[in-house]
Amino acid sequence: MPRHVAGIDLGGTKIQGVVLDHSAELLGRAVAGTPAEGGPLAVAERVAAVAVAAARSAGATAEEIAAVGIGSAGQVDVAAGVVVQAANLPGFDRPVPLAELVAGALGLDPGAVALDNDVNVATLAEHRLGAGRGFDDLLAVFVGTGVGGAVVLDGQLRRGPRGVAGEIGHIVVVDGGDPCPCGRRGCTEAYAGRAPMEWAVQAALAGGRPTELVAIQRRLGRSRLTTEVLVEGLAAGDALAGELVDRAARALGAAIASAANLLDVQAVLIGGGLADALGDAFARRVEAAAAPHLLADEPPLQVRQTELGDLAGAVGAALLVHEASSLSEALDPASSALPPKPRVPGAPAHPGLSLRDP
Ligand SMILES: [Zn+2]
Secondary structure: OOOEEEEEEEOOOEEEEEEEOOOOOEEEEEEEEOOOOOHHHHHHHHHHHHHHHHHHHOOOOHHHEEEEEEEEOOEEEOOOOEEEEOOOOOOOOOOEOHHHHHHHHHOOOHHHEEEEEHHHHHHHHHHHHOOOOOOOOEEEEEEOOOEEEEEEEOOEEEOOOOOOOOOHHHOEOOOOOOEOOOOOEOEOHHHHOHHHHHHHHHHHHHOOOOOOHHHHHHHOOOOOOOHHHHHHHHHOOOHHHHHHHHHHHHHHHHHHHHHHHHHOOOEEEEEOHHHHHHOHHHHHHHHHHHHHHOOOOOOOOEEEEOOOHHHHHHHHHHHHHHHOHHHHOOOOHHHOOOOOOOOOOOOOOOOOOOEOOO
8 A cells, every 4th residue: 555755855966865755754755866868857857766766765665656857947937837937957948747747757647745845844844843943834935056045924924926925035125136046136035045155256356355164165176256255254264254154144034024924924944054154143143133123022033944954855755745634545555644733832742743764
């Protein structure tokens, strides 16, 4: 009887998979590189292979996978199961019916594969099993190469008719400000995203300003200003590194406060590569930067670090299946029940995500 649910986080460099049981306990996991060649079909086949490998690591077979949830990089049409476009995935510069392709590769009914974007599914995981447990209304912000975000309102992920709800990275914090990778100006990401930070380093160098960041980058053998380079720069007391992180925290604080004033969420979760590397100190800086912009502070806005880290995307993708009633019906009835959602903020009834030894 097929009863396992696989969750896949599809990114530009790697594909991460998990298998969850009926109570959303993590049973197995697997990871593989994203194929650089072969286009969408090769990607779909690799996704299917990772789902099977995750099932095997849980002592199950491919046939025991009842449904698959996928969180993909890029822009996603959730209802159609289509990745509209994803700059980081090979051959995804045009719409790809990924749900159908993966279903085909696994011999599943196309309806047994759910698709959403990677930020939405990571937020779903944090809301159900991570730092967002117990909050009905929250905003999640992921700070890494770009700045992604998602909102949960009344306990449900809010996607919006254009699928851009929660895109806090493109809230304008400076009208006519710095260029953003999206092609507009003054967005949060123009100050808190990695590419704009890299542009700022280049501008500083061109202006003759000294910085250790380039030497650190060379020593670490990196071709870009990675999180690691920035963190080392901070530790070495590099003034520019400090300024970049300060600018990022202020932009995020302004954007988060604006969003909180608009939506009156209970909590804000901060995660992503840069935020994880800088830890709680960064969340506290963002919180401090948001404070002066908040209209109301009673009860205080809860600003927390995300808890599930790198696994949030794959786990959240598996939870998509539980969320979609049409899919959970395909499961064993007892399998579709998620742990009861605690109603009292700050008092999690479910112990959160645990990893049983595979
Ligand atoms: Zn932008």
